[in-house]
Amino acid sequence: MSSSEVGKDGVRGARPGREAQVGKGLRRRQGRHGRRRGEKAMVPEAEFTSYYGKPVLNPPVWKASDVAAYLFLGGLAGAGSMLAAGAQLTGRPAAARALKISSLGAIAGSTAALIHDLGRPGRFYNMLRVMKPTSPMSVGSWVLAGYGPAAGAAAVLDVTGLFPRLGVAATAGAAALGPAVASYTAVLIADTAVPAWHEVHRELPLLFVGSSTTAAAGMALVASPVRETGPMRTAAVFGTALELAAAKRLRRRAGLAAEPYTVGRAGRLVRAGEILSAAGAAGGVLLGGRGRAGALLSGAALLAGSACTRFGVFYAGMQSAEDPKYTVVPQRERLASRVSEPTS
Template structure:
């Protein structure tokens, strides 16, 4: 209160200082032109939405995504790397090996054909054992054969293994014993027909999950698995086949390596953010090792394998190791993408934004 009994608000000299704008009983006084708020005069609209004019700087930074308490949005796969990545690798080796075995038999390379049939039988046996170990009890694998569900990769894969295993076993046993050659030839052909499916269905099995780095590359992943399986089978062929019968194995090594490496690079360039786990962490180390070993094994197989058994065996071992590293890299990439929420949320937001933009463009074109 002032000494004469009048308040600052009544004289127009309030808290803003003498001569400044204020509010009294008579109304607003001392206002400055252009400073009062105007309804509807917010930020300029651009394309029907409020936005900043050119040259303006946002006062609030763009929001960055963080999940609830930093916890993963997805439950990471609980599979053991040795069981599932090994199951992927051995299944691919078996399936592609049956194709090479049939080709060797048709082209008059009996020793290579017999060796590849035996290796395929051993590989599919190991792959099935790893799958059952992951399931926990053999009865669980048998239970999956009680129904056939075409929409389930696991169900169809179980039936596929149930058909391929006996064919591969019969082809190997009948070839080794020399019994029933016609039945052995039919078993060899049957295993060769089913082999490509055995080599690649595990890619569909992985891509059918919600794991971002598997699901979002469902087109390219079967090609990676096919190339990796072919490289592994060619490597096994170089290890177990006589040098005089190993020429088709060297050709297969080149084909498999080119397909595998090209598909892996396609994932890196097309998949965007979800391809990042394939280049970082444990997955990145496995993938780089796979690339180096596959390239070295292919070069050795082409340039040196025809000169002696030692060079052929070393080249084949490098191809096998490279294929195994690729499968372990793919497995760990999936786990890494499930553990980090950004690989789930950011691609979803990008898809929603793209869909909204397409819808808006369609509406404007229709109204025009």
């Protein structure tokens, strides 16, 4: 009989060894995840592709002319107020006045760019109706609301010579808020889901502080007498060193999320920013104190380098939001690292 049959009397024609045996032929599952160490999965891990090639994230709708300019001008204003206070304390009135005026112009331009991005001026006012310490946007709005009048009073009272004591207080107030103005935008964009910004939330504030310092030092070299720019040249070297060190650590630590800073438009801008900042700092040290032409060229290079860095950071975020791999691959790497951790 070639096959078995089941009837009222039982199974007829059954061949020995053909009975189903529970568990026979199956390897005992070992380990936390059901495979022995060193075993290969029968089915290879699928490569990620997004639905019809669409991004996993919706890229920000921000425009570079608004948001990237807002990042650059805010940094220039905040660091400029700190250098202005230092220049005033060390007896450099022309440099202090130039930096106060440039800080007022920069914060006015930064606020205008922010309001233009928001669409209506009333939206900025509405952000001041509440104070939410856990929201970088809310905190930043209040910082701008306090810094703007202080920077404006410092500049106007210095130019007019009125109420000198009040001018000193306004200068001190703007300098006290300057570090927050120079760096809070880094916290603001790092608080988003954009991979190239969120994954480098530790390095981005340092990068912005360094870039802000180089911009303010460059403005001082451009707008101040050569005889008063000694500390500004030192600040340029410090800012450039901090910016380059933060950029190097960002690329080393962030892994795939740092790739947008090295490719495409963002990569070109970031590289240009590093080269211009380094050239401006070197020119400031070697030529800035010898003549007006050297100071102008060095200051312009520092300003251009800082602007390129901010625009490069902006475009890096946009590139990372548009490519799904920058969202999915780091998530898988974090999941794999947690799975491989030994259990207690």
